[in-house]
Amino acid sequence: MQLTSFTDYGLRALIFLAALPAGERTSIQAVSDRFRIPKNHLIKIINKLAQLGYVTAVRGKNGGISLGMPAEHIIIGEVVRDLEPLQIVNCAESACHITAACRLKVQLAKAKDAFLQQLDECTIKDLLTDNDELLLLLTPV
Template sequence: MQLTSFTDYGLRALIFLASLPADQMTSITEVSETYKVSRNHMVKIINQLSRSGYVAAVRGKNGGIRLGRPAGEIIIGEVVREMEPLQLVNCSSEFCHITSACRLKKALHDAVQCFLQELDKYTLADLVEDNHPLYKLLLVERSSISS
């Protein structure tokens, strides 16, 4: 199974925000430059994460973005469910004439559920806490952006 780039960058954005000191604001531009992704694409991603409560967006002169709740409360499986379509195949009867007798859709559904159950074991904090190599990489990237 492969996640869409939308979900992939959404998770990366959350990792970036979780690596910052508590309540430190940053910008969508900084996140998009860190991961070398289009700012317009990142705006859409942050908008979705904000609507779901994972990111807090503050407008204005001193505005920016930060985590919307503690990293320990953000479950990775829930984020993926919010952002990812998770339909592996098109099982509509208009597309496939064996839909009424097909057992593949149940097998794929069960596989997706196992995938999500595994991701439910991890919080955002699990991915970033005491991850010194991550902090070092993001710090180097941030310093190259601001130079």
């Protein structure tokens, strides 16, 4: 299973924001530059994350973006569910003539559930805790 770039970049942005000192904001441009993500694409992602409450976005001269909730409350599985389409195969009768008798879709659904269950055990904070190497990589040069 491969995540879309939308979800991938969304997770990267959350990790970046969680690495900021408490109360500090940054710009979408800073996240874009750090991960080499197209700014226009990242704007859409940050807007979605803000709608979902994961990010707080403040406009204006002293504005910027920051986490919208504590990093320990941001569960990776929930973020993936919120951002990712999660349809592994198209099992509509019109798309596949074996849908009525197919057992593969059941196995794929179980695999997807196991994947998400594993991600539900991890928060954004878990990714940063005792990870000085990651924190170093996120520090502006």
